[in-house]
Each structure stands twice: as C-alpha cells, then as structure tokens.
Amino acid sequence: MIKVHCLVSCFCEIIKRRAGGRADHRPFYFGVWDSDFDVTEEGRITYYSARTDHDHFVDWYRAFFGVGIREWYDFTRNAEHNWQLLLNLLDNKTEDQYVVVQIDMSMLPERENKFAAKPFPHFLMLSKTDNEDEWFMFDPDFRWEGNLPKERIKEAFLHNEYGGGYVIDAGRIENPSPDVIAGLYEATMRKDENELVSRLRDIVVSMAEGRGGRTLDTLLSAVQQLNILVIRKYSYDYALMFFRDRLGLSEDNYERWCQEIRDLVQAFHTVQYMCVKLSMTKDLALLPDILGHLDRADAIEFSIKSEIDRQYRMWKQAELAPGERIRTVVGQA
Template sequence: MQQIHCLLNSLAHCISPKADARPLFFGAWDTPFAVEEDRLTYFSTQITNETYVSMFELLYEKKLETWYDYQLSKEANYERLRNLAESVTPGKHLLVQLDLYYLRYETRSFRNIHQPHFVIILQQQDGKWFLLDPYFAWEGILTEEEMYCAFFNNALGGGFFLDTENLLSPLKNAVCAQFEQEFALERNQLAHETKKLVRRFMDEPYEDSKAVITKAFSQVGIISKRKWCYVLAFDYFSESEAIHSDRQGFDEVEKLVKGWNAFGYLAIRASMGVTSLDKLLEKAEQLEIQERQLKEKLWHLYQGWRRAQST
C-alpha cells in the first residue's frame, strides 16, 4: 500500500487480513491539517484523530479503544503502554505514536526532524520492543532507550488498541453513509490554504522571505500523500460487475500527488527568487482544478456503484 497516513496505514495493516480496509480511507484525501505561524503543518495540538475513531466504529461496528490518556503524565502512559504490550496476542493490535526523530530506520528524520508518527507494537520482551511500521514498511527491534526517547519526547502523544477478532468488511449501507458524510465536492483545504498563504506572501513581502516561504510549504509533500486515498476509492467502487475497472483514476491521482510534490520544489525556487509567486499561485490553482475533476469523476463512479448494489 502507498504511504498515505501513518495511523490509517497502521489500522489498514491490522484490518486487512480480516476485512476490507479501503473504506476507512474514504474522505482522508481531505484530512485536516493546521496552519500555524504561516506554515502548513500536518500535526498540531489542534488536530485530533477522533474522526478516524468514529469512522472506524461506523464502518466495522467495533470499538477502536483509545488507551492513551491525555489527562495522565507521560510516565503513567508509558506504564500503560508497557502493560498493554504484554497482552498483545494474535488478533489484538497495539498502536502508539512516537517521535520519528528517534527512529533510526527513517533516515530522513532520524536526529534531524521531530515528527509524530504511529507504529504498531508487536511485542515487548526483555527490554526490547518489537515494532512494525506499515507506513515505512519496516519491522525490527527498538531498544528500551530508543523507545523511551521516542515516546517521551513526542510533542503530542496517542495510542489505540484494536481487536480484529470477528471483524467483518463494512456493509454497503455503512460505506454509503461514511462516503457521503466525508465526500465534499467543493472542499479542498490544501489548495485553499496554499493559495491564501501565497497571496499573503505576495501582498506582504517578508524580510526573510527565503526562509519563510520554504518553511511555509515544507510539509506539502506529506500532506499531499493523503490524496492517494482516491485510488482506493476508485478501486473499491469499480469492483462491481456492472462497472468496468477504472485505471485512469490511478494515473490522475498520481499526477495530482506528483503535482503537489512539484509545488513543494517550486516554493523553494520561489523563495530563492528563481520562480515567481505568480507561478506558484498558478500551480496551486491548476492542482485545485485537477482535484475537482477527480472528485467529480469519483462521485459519478460512486453513484453507479450505489445503483448497481441496489439492483
């Protein structure tokens, strides 16, 4: 599976052997992010994972238990994690949010960037933590010290416990309810906030514009990975016998994600003065149109799927 969202990738890994995980991603193309200090950021105290908890429970009719208690200290939560790690058995899954800065397998962030990130704890034994990271496709061992640092120094915090025993794929009605609840043709926070920021940089030139513009859009690449969710929706709604497989959706989604990656580079070029802010704005507008067309196509496909399911 593509890298989409660390929590969703982890949940999908746990769900997949038992049930269809694709519906869980519907709507995640518009996962909220924050705009703080003139920059787009995918993590913030303003953002919670409550939407995913309710989505999971609506689709799978099972509880996604939040074991991390924000009212407790880090020490108390670590103790809770340790106890839960001892009770992990087949069919039960323990997820925890760590700071990527301390995870040596992710070379880009290791000792470089602090970023919260969800992983799965497989086991804890004799001071060793057996960890699975579906997002980065890594499985291995963390020492007690690495785990301790990654847990305690994580600026946010979070964790879930999931029992997939007797888990079934979502029913059609639940999928329709979830999709229609999350799908919004006009919504595109990424394009909207990006354009707003670019316009602000055009109207109020910053003293240190190079650093400001680079920082503003440094997380665009990570945020845009969520657009890969469209592929799962195209895939899911194309499966009916009445509808031919739609591979075109994949190419268009790939073009959109790559377009946002290119935007990230263009922003750095703009900060250096080798690309104009007008061009940056134009690119964001172009990506907004692309995504709107993709959404229209997906909505059309969904309606066909819904009709086919009713006959």
C-alpha cells in the first residue's frame, strides 16, 4: 500500500484485509490528491488543524462499501474521558470491529517519525493483547504493526491536542458500484485548479514582498509540513492502477504517468528546499527559480489530471449506460 493519507489508509486496509479481493478499495482514493489542508493567518501550511473535518471520507466510506462506521470520540469532553471511552470500546469490540484512534506520534520516539513533526496527529488502529500491559498497534500508512506498552500509547493519546476516532464494523462489505465510484470522482476532481500550488505561490510571493506583515523569516516554518502534504499526490497512482486494470491499458502507459507523479513530488520537494534556503539567506534572486518550479509542478499536475480524466471518461462510457444518471449517494437521508 502506498503511503498517502493516514485515515484513508486505515479505512482501505480494513477493506483489503476483510473483503478478500471482493471489493476494490482503489477508487476510494479519488480526490485525496486535492484533500483539505489549512493555512494559518501567519501563512504556515499545515496538514492538520482544529478545523480539519473528516466527514467527507466517512460519508463516502459508508456509501462505497456499506460498512457501519461511527465517530466515537467526544469532542465536547476532555482527553481523559475519551480515554475511558477507548478502553470500553477495546474491551467490548467484536471480531468484525476495528477501532481507529488518533494519537500524537511525536510522543512515541520509538516509532518512525521521518517528518520530524511535533505535534504529529496521526490515525492508526489499536486492539488489546493477552498481555494487559501491551496493546497491538496497526499503522497501515507507515506499514508498521506490533505491540507497544499501553502506558506509552496512553501518553500519546492524552497529549494529542486534536483527538479523534472511529469504530468500523466490517462484518459486511460491498463492492462499490460504478455509479458510486463515478459520484466520488465527479465530486472531487478539480480539473481547473491545483490548490496546493496556488496557495504556495501566494505564500512565497507575499513573504518575499512583505505583504500583510509576512516576512521571509517565517517562510521556513510556512513550508515545514509541505513534505507531509505532498505524499497525497501518490493517490493519483491508485487511480491509474484502477483504470489500467479495468480498461486493459498498457503497463508502459501506467509507468509513464507514475514517473510524472514522481516528478511532481520531486518538484514540490525542490520548492520546499529552495524556500528554506530563501528564508535563511534572504536572497531574493532565488525567487524566480522557486516560482519556476511551482509553474512546473502546476503543469505536471494538470497533465496528470487530464490523463486521469481521459481514462475516467473511457471507463464511464464502458461501465455506465449512455445517459445513466450518476446517483448522488452522499448527503441523502
């Protein structure tokens, strides 16, 4: 599984493990490439904030696979109360249920944190073991599973300033129908906008020009989490895999566009590196190169979207009868 988005990775890993190939999880990644992020008033890009909302993923997950899912975390209560809720869930969960929990990964230095983020809110799954002092942690996004001391997990849970969690009943899983897949695609594909590029361009220029009290001193922190957001672009790979297999497209075509995805990610990494350099040196001669790399990222991403949309139209024509209405499944009573 490609590392893309921690919550979506949890959701999809459950489908992979429980459906036994009967349900295709790959189209659930549609739109993750443009999923929400936040920009603070100071111009700092952040992958997570108090305003982050996962209702989109939850509603579509239910519509896609027919699973039971509910949010168990109570945001009106404190962390200790929610810890008690978690204990109760783990004590009483069935074999068909999975408990998804958000913790602060920066509190677990024994676990990988290559992003060096602090705080580092991150979704994963937990269950009890025969040893009451150890819990089993399953982290699909980092492809890690193993036992950790319960008290260490508790510390990472209680010190997470955001919180969150879901319980999923995977006793019944449906294969997503073509109209539901098409509905998600149509709802999330932004063919005329690459928001991450646009926001980055605005942030860099505003700090270089000193607009709105912004300065180059804050550019380093502004792009610090860019490497976390950029991995979401690998969700394009899932779309390419899905359409390749459904349409019988060539492996060469698939590999060509995978290289474009890698080039896109590298363009963002280059922008991040150059922004750090600009922030530290205050050398405005770097600005044209930064904007040039952003323009390149923009062009690459538009070309990837155009190709995926071409494949989607071919798939839609093959899977949906002419004139068939795409059913709106999210938000209905």
